[in-house]
Amino acid sequence: EIVMTQSPATLSVSPGERATLSCRASQSVSSNLAWYQQKPGQAPRLLIYGASTRATGIPARFSGSGSGTEFTLTISSLQSEDFAVYYCQQYNNWWTFGQGTKVEIK
Amino acid sequence: EVQLVESGGGLVQPGGSLRLSCAASGFTVSSNYMSWVRQAPGKGLEWVSVIYSGGSTYYADSVKGRFTISRHNSKNTLYLQMNSLRAEDTAVYYCARETLPPGGATRGWFDPWGQGTLVTVSS
Numbered sequence: 171e172i173v174m175t176q177s178p179a180t181l182s183v184s185p186g187e188r189a190t191l192s193c194r195a196s197q198s199v200s201s202n203l204a205w206y207q208q209k210p211g212q213a214p215r216l217l218i219y220g221a222s223t224r225a226t227g228i229p230a231r232f233s234g235s236g237s238g239t240e241f242t243l244t245i246s247s248l249q250s251e252d253f254a255v256y257y258c259q260q261y262n263n264w265w266t267f268g269q270g271t272k273v274e275i276k
Numbered sequence: 277e278v279q280l281v282e283s284g285g286g287l288v289q290p291g292g293s294l295r296l297s298c299a300a301s302g303f304t305v306s307s308n309y310m311s312w313v314r315q316a317p318g319k320g321l322e323w324v325s326v327i328y329s330g331g332s333t334y335y336a337d338s339v340k341g342r343f344t345i346s347r348h349n350s351k352n353t354l355y356l357q358m359n360s361l362r363a364e365d366t367a368v369y370y371c372a373r374e375t376l377p378p379g380g381a382t383r384g385w386f387d388p389w390g391q392g393t394l395v396t397v398s399s
Contacts, residue, residue, distance in 0.1 A: 202377075204385035206321075213370055214321065216387040220377060225387065257321055261383040264334075265311070267321040 172196055172260050176268035182276040189245040191271045193258035198238045202262035205234055205243045208270075209254045217256075218243065248273070278302035278388055280371050285393030292361050292397070298354040298371030298390055306349045309374035311386060312356045314367035314395075322367075325356065326374070339365075361397045368392040 173196040183189045193203070201221040206214035216225040218234035221241060231246040245252055253275055258268040284296040296312070312324040325335045325345040333345050344357040354371050372386035 202381075202383070206386075213389040213391055214386075215389070216385060219375075219385040219387075259321070259385065261385055263383075265313075265323040265383065265386075267323075269320045 172199060172263050172266050174258055174260055174266050174268035176256075176258055176271045178271060179269070180272045180274060182274050183248050184276045185250060186247050187276075189248055189252075189273055191243040191245075191256055191273070193236075193241040193243070193268050195239045195241075195260055199260040199262035201237045202260055203234075203236070203241050204259045204261065205232075206257045206259065207252075207254045208257065214257060245273070278373075280373070280388060280390035282369065282371055282390040282393040285369065285395045287396045287398065288361055289399050290362060290397055293357070293359045294361065294395060296356040296358070296369055296371075296393055296395070298356075300352050300354065300373075303373070305347050305352050305354055309376070309384075310345075310347065310354045311372050311374055312345060312354075313370045313372055313386065313389075314365075315370070315392075316364075316367045319367075324369070327354070358395070361395075363397050366395060366397045368394050 175194045177192045203221045205218040208214045222234045233244045235242050255270045255272045257270050279301045281299045288294050309328050311326040327333050327345045342360045346355045370389050370392045372389045374384050376384040
C-alpha cells in the first residue's frame with residue numbers, strides 16, 4: 171500500500187496570505203495525485219488532479235505541483251471560504267489518502 | 277446536473293447488516309467506475325470498494341468478505357451491502373464517481389461525491 175503523508179497537520183494562516191501544503195508518497199505515484207477540500211459536514215470537493223490541473227470551477231488561486239513522491243498545494247491568497255481540511259490522494263496504485271491538513275484562521 | 281445522493285445509514289448492532297444506496301442523476305452509473313469511500317468520525321478518508329463498468333468489483337482488505345458492492349442499472353443506483361459489521365466500520369460513507377485520465381489509465385480521481393450517509397455500529 172502506498173502511504174501518503176501530509177504536512178503540516180494544521181496550518182494557521184491570515185486571510186490574504188499564502189498557504190503551502192505538502193504531501194509525500196511512500197513510493198513514486200508519477201503525477202497520479204489529486205487534492206480535495208473538505209469543509210465541516212460536507213463531502214470532499216475535487217480541487218486538483220494530475221498533480222497540477224485545476225478541476226472545473228476551481229479558482230486560479232489554487233495551484234498544484236510536484237511529481238514522483240513530493241507534491242505541493244498552494245493557495246496564493248487565502249479567502250474566508252478556503253479555511254477547511256485538505257487531502258491529497260494517490261491513484262497510481264489503487265487509492266490512498268493523506269491524513270489531511272487543516273487550514274485555520276490565524 | 278451530475279449528482280449523487282446516498283441513503284440507508286443508521287444505527288446497527290455489532291454483527292448486524294445494513295445496505296447503503298447511492299442514487300445517481302445526470303449520468304449513467306453502469307457506464308462509469310463507481311466507488312465507496314468512508315470517513316470515521318474525526319478521521320481521514322479510506323477507500324472501501326469499487327465497481328467497474330464491466331462489472332468487476334474490488335474491496336479494501338478491511339472489508340473484504342463482509343461488504344458487497346453492486347448496482348441496479350434501471351434504477352441508476354449503486355449499493356453497498358454491509359454484513360458482519362464491527363465498531364470500526366462506524367463512519368460516514370460516501371459514493372463517488374471515478375474519472376480516468378486520458379491515455380488508457382486504469383485509475384483516476386473521484387468527482388463528484390455524494391453528501392454521505394452515517395453508519396454507526398454500536399450496542
